[in-house]
Amino acid sequence: MNVLLVFAHPEPLSLAASLRDVAIGELQAEGHEVRVSDLYAMRWKPEADRSDFPLLAPEQRLKVAAASGQGFAAGAMTDDVKTEQDKLDWADAVILQFPLWWYSMPAILKGWIDRVYAYGFAYGVGEHSDRHWGDRFGEGRFVGKRAMLIVTAGGWKEHYSARGINGPIDDLLFPINHGILYYPGFDVLPPFVAYRVDRLDDRGFATLGDALKERMRTLGTTDPIAYRRQNGGDYEIPSLMLRPELASEGASGFGLHLRDGGPAASFPFEGASLKSSSNS
Amino acid sequence: MNVLLVFAHPEPLSLAASLRDVAIGELQAEGHEVRVSDLYAMRWKPEADRSDFPLLAPEQRLKVAAASGQGFAAGAMTDDVKTEQDKLDWADAVILQFPLWWYSMPAILKGWIDRVYAYGFAYGVGEHSDRHWGDRFGEGRFVGKRAMLIVTAGGWKEHYSARGINGPIDDLLFPINHGILYYPGFDVLPPFVAYRVDRLDDRGFATLGDALKERMRTLGTTDPIAYRRQNGGDYEIPSLMLRPELASEGASGFGLHLRDGGPAASFPFEGASLKSSSNS
Numbered sequence: 312m313n314v315l316l317v318f319a320h321p322e323p324l325s326l327a328a329s330l331r332d333v334a335i336g337e338l339q340a341e342g343h344e345v346r347v348s349d350l351y352a353m354r355w356k357p358e359a360d361r362s363d364f365p366l367l368a369p370e371q372r373l374k375v376a377a378a379s380g381q382g383f384a385a386g387a388m389t390d391d392v393k394t395e396q397d398k399l400d401w402a403d404a405v406i407l408q409f410p411l412w413w414y415s416m417p418a419i420l421k422g423w424i425d426r427v428y429a430y431g432f433a434y435g436v437g438e439h440s441d442r443h444w445g446d447r448f449g450e451g452r453f454v455g456k457r458a459m460l461i462v463t464a465g466g467w468k469e470h471y472s473a474r475g476i477n478g479p480i481d482d483l484l485f486p487i488n489h490g491i492l493y494y495p496g497f498d499v500l501p502p503f504v505a506y507r508v509d510r511l512d513d514r515g516f517a518t519l520g521d522a523l524k525e526r527m528r529t530l531g532t533t534d535p536i537a538y539r540r541q542n543g544g545d546y547e548i549p550s551l552m553l554r555p556e557l558a559s560e561g562a563s564g565f566g567l568h569l570r571d572g573g574p575a576a577s578f579p580f581e582g583a584s585l586k587s588s589s590n591s
Numbered sequence: 592m593n594v595l596l597v598f599a600h601p602e603p604l605s606l607a608a609s610l611r612d613v614a615i616g617e618l619q620a621e622g623h624e625v626r627v628s629d630l631y632a633m634r635w636k637p638e639a640d641r642s643d644f645p646l647l648a649p650e651q652r653l654k655v656a657a658a659s660g661q662g663f664a665a666g667a668m669t670d671d672v673k674t675e676q677d678k679l680d681w682a683d684a685v686i687l688q689f690p691l692w693w694y695s696m697p698a699i700l701k702g703w704i705d706r707v708y709a710y711g712f713a714y715g716v717g718e719h720s721d722r723h724w725g726d727r728f729g730e731g732r733f734v735g736k737r738a739m740l741i742v743t744a745g746g747w748k749e750h751y752s753a754r755g756i757n758g759p760i761d762d763l764l765f766p767i768n769h770g771i772l773y774y775p776g777f778d779v780l781p782p783f784v785a786y787r788v789d790r791l792d793d794r795g796f797a798t799l800g801d802a803l804k805e806r807m808r809t810l811g812t813t814d815p816i817a818y819r820r821q822n823g824g825d826y827e828i829p830s831l832m833l834r835p836e837l838a839s840e841g842a843s844g845f846g847l848h849l850r851d852g853g854p855a856a857s858f859p860f861e862g863a864s865l866k867s868s869s870n871s
Binding site for chain 2: 374490567
């Protein structure tokens, strides 16, 4: 496979960078071709602004989606953005690796998403009408490709558990896994999350590295998170609300958007599961 | 009150900027003093990197928390960061206003958090031991201050509802409201969220502006979101997991961290509520 690893840590000697190199080494040993976007090393420009849209006249009001769509359709994005878009098209699998800063990704990586995910490329794809709300959440440009997160956190695993004070890690990462990766069509694998990374000794790092190698070896075979497809029959259109018969009335939260106990993913969707989806 | 409004939209002629001016006008009419950090206009540097830490020697490995703590303790942060920290200390209420890009804040605002929220300032505050895991989630530097989000979204309200495909807006904003604002001690007010902002006509904007004015008039009196205090008795220490007797076993998700139906906030905490906290 072609694998793109997008890396967002400022320190080349960090534990995160060592983990990255473990991942790259294992992927290459498996015969994959790996490209790395090391955002700090590339001096990636994080902020989306009017300089991203060469076609926009100086007196014109910037509407980001419109300018992005115009620029992408005309092949008139900036070179740094085009290069990253080409990498995404090239990749069969995409890995985003970052330290968890304030319960999300560092600004530089958010800015990679904000700028590279152009209208017509990652959103605004497919028919948009009252019958079909775009090709997204299971369809879109990246359908057939895989994606996963590698996250390093300073905190304890318990603090990110189902009842931990930070909130469950899967819920904290939902806006990324579902909103950023599943949205344009990726099959999203469960994240690899390392906790208490500031306290790891050599032995701890070796154990962590072994676990990461295993995830890299199974990159092509691990079951993706079973998100429901937008256009698979589970959602009413155009309200995009989960059909009333799916998931019990009391259920709530992000878990609703998982095919809990439903049939394996198939598309076109063969029929909605009536099985209740618990959020627990 | 002293109000700091942090604004993150690249277009001065945007609807977001108009809303910002409505908010500022109403706050000033109420007699509040308002300062604005317009991040794009200030050309705010989004990425946290080693140039943020003048005390760090060139050959020294950057560990962000350590460098941040060292810099803050020595008064050796960069001037742009110090200025924003002073504004936060000055403010009685802080408003973060941003367009929802990919289910979160734009990179430039994330970079304001990443850089201004220094160790010793917004985290790493108070005793850290197996008995007391820092002054945070209800305690910390900003205790007694209020904070709220003003969010503009292109999508439909239904798509962000309890059963909407994007996930509930309150859950999408939890990493910000709870993880970024409640963490260092702010009382967090319910967010003001405007939907379908690209489709608003003048009348729609007037209605929206009136609603925002009402929120600005009640900035000092609106009940904050009833998050549970870390050190209020609801969490086991040091695991920081919600006590087993709080919230039913099947409950899950971010809603666990709300004092649902519990007593009004009081601190020091007078005793844990045994009332079951439903997540629905």
